[in-house]
Amino acid sequence: MRIVLFGFQAWGRKTLQALIDSEHEVSLAVTHPASVQPYKAIWSDSVEELARAHGIRVHLTDRADAATIDLVKRAEPDVIVVNSWYTWMPPELYNLPPHGTLNLHDSLLPKFTGFSPVLWALISGESEFGLTVHRMDEQLDTGDILVQRSLPIGPTATGTELVEAGMELIPGALREALSALESGTAVWRPQRKAERTYFHKRSERDSRIDWFWSAVDLERFVRALSEPYPRAFSYYRGERVEILDAAVSAACYGGTVGRVVVQEGGGVVVCGRDAIRGRNRGLVINLVRTMDDCEHTGAEFFSRGGYLTDAPD
CATH class of the missing domain: 3.40.50.170 (Formyl transferase, N-terminal domain)
Structure with missing residues (x-):
C-alpha cells in the first residue's frame, strides 16, 4: 500500500x-x-x-x-x-x-x-x-x-x-x-x-508538588517526571528545588503539611495529606537538585528543617 x-x-x-x-x-x-x-x-x-x-x-x-x-x-x-x-x-x-x-x-x-x-x-x-x-x-x-x-x-x-x-x-x-x-x-x-x-497539555505549573497529595501519589509523581522531563519541584527557604528521588515513609507522621519532620533511611520526611491526624505516611526525599545544578542528599540539604512551600517565601 x-x-x-x-x-x-x-x-x-x-x-x-x-x-x-x-x-x-x-x-x-x-x-x-x-x-x-x-x-x-x-x-x-x-x-x-x-x-x-x-x-x-x-x-x-x-x-x-x-x-x-x-x-x-x-x-x-x-x-x-x-x-x-x-x-x-x-x-x-x-x-x-x-x-x-x-x-x-x-x-x-x-x-x-x-x-x-x-x-x-x-x-x-x-x-x-x-x-x-x-x-x-x-x-x-x-x-x-x-x-x-x-x-x-x-x-x-x-x-x-x-x-x-x-x-x-x-x-x-x-x-x-x-x-x-x-x-x-x-x-x-x-x-x-x-x-x-x-x-490537557502539561506545563511548568504541572510539575510543582502539591503537598496535600498522599505520599503514595507524590512518590509516583516524582518517578513520572524523570529526565528528560521537567522535574517535580517545590520551594525551600525561598529557593526552587527539584526532587529527583523519593520514597514513601515506613512510619506515619503528623504535624503541618509541607513540614520537614525527621530523617528516615538517608532522606528526610515531609508531612503530607491530613497531616494533623498523624495517620498517614510522609514523603521521604532522598535526592534534590538546586538551580545551580548541584545535587544534594535530602538529609544534607534539609538539615535545618523548616517547610517546603508552593511559592518562594
Missing part, C-alpha cells in the same frame, strides 16, 4: 522507521519544524532526517493547510498514518484515502485521550498503559479501535522507562493494523465514549 505519514519527534520517527522496514511504500512524510518548546524539544528525534536519508519526499508545516492537503492528494495514499501530530486535521484530509487515517496514541483508549498520556497514567496510579491504533474521526482520539496492546506499570517504573517501552510497541501494532487493512480482515471496535478521560 502507498502510505503518507504525519509524524513528529521520536514517536513519528519510530513509526516512519517501521513503515520503511515494511513492504509498504511511503510516498510522503509530513512533519513539524524543529521546536524549542519544552515538550517538543525533548524526544526530538527527526522525522525529516530519516525520511530524506531514505529518499522520501518531506513536507514541513505547522498545520494541515490547503497546500498540505494538495500534496497528500497528489501522493495518492491508500492510508494515512499519524503519530505525534500536534495540530488539527480536517475531515477533507483524514477521509481522503480509501482506508482513511490511522492514528497511533500511546494509551489504552478511551482512557487518557489528549496529551502526555503515559505520564498521566503513571501519576494517576494505573496498573497498565499501552498503545492504540484507531481510526481518526472528528474528535481527539475518539475513533474506532483497530489494534490495542498493553504493558504493565511496575512499582518502580519511571515516566521515561514507560515512554521508551511504549515506543517499542509501535512496529508490531502498526504491522498488524496495516495487514488487516490490506487483507480486508480489519475489525473495528467502537470506543465506549462514557469511559473517556481527557488530559
Whole structure:
C-alpha cells in the first residue's frame, strides 16, 4: 500500500522507521519544524532526517493547510498514518484515502485521550498503559479501535522507562493494523465514549508538588517526571528545588503539611495529606537538585528543617 505519514519527534520517527522496514511504500512524510518548546524539544528525534536519508519526499508545516492537503492528494495514499501530530486535521484530509487515517496514541483508549498520556497514567496510579491504533474521526482520539496492546506499570517504573517501552510497541501494532487493512480482515471496535478521560497539555505549573497529595501519589509523581522531563519541584527557604528521588515513609507522621519532620533511611520526611491526624505516611526525599545544578542528599540539604512551600517565601 502507498502510505503518507504525519509524524513528529521520536514517536513519528519510530513509526516512519517501521513503515520503511515494511513492504509498504511511503510516498510522503509530513512533519513539524524543529521546536524549542519544552515538550517538543525533548524526544526530538527527526522525522525529516530519516525520511530524506531514505529518499522520501518531506513536507514541513505547522498545520494541515490547503497546500498540505494538495500534496497528500497528489501522493495518492491508500492510508494515512499519524503519530505525534500536534495540530488539527480536517475531515477533507483524514477521509481522503480509501482506508482513511490511522492514528497511533500511546494509551489504552478511551482512557487518557489528549496529551502526555503515559505520564498521566503513571501519576494517576494505573496498573497498565499501552498503545492504540484507531481510526481518526472528528474528535481527539475518539475513533474506532483497530489494534490495542498493553504493558504493565511496575512499582518502580519511571515516566521515561514507560515512554521508551511504549515506543517499542509501535512496529508490531502498526504491522498488524496495516495487514488487516490490506487483507480486508480489519475489525473495528467502537470506543465506549462514557469511559473517556481527557488530559490537557502539561506545563511548568504541572510539575510543582502539591503537598496535600498522599505520599503514595507524590512518590509516583516524582518517578513520572524523570529526565528528560521537567522535574517535580517545590520551594525551600525561598529557593526552587527539584526532587529527583523519593520514597514513601515506613512510619506515619503528623504535624503541618509541607513540614520537614525527621530523617528516615538517608532522606528526610515531609508531612503530607491530613497531616494533623498523624495517620498517614510522609514523603521521604532522598535526592534534590538546586538551580545551580548541584545535587544534594535530602538529609544534607534539609538539615535545618523548616517547610517546603508552593511559592518562594
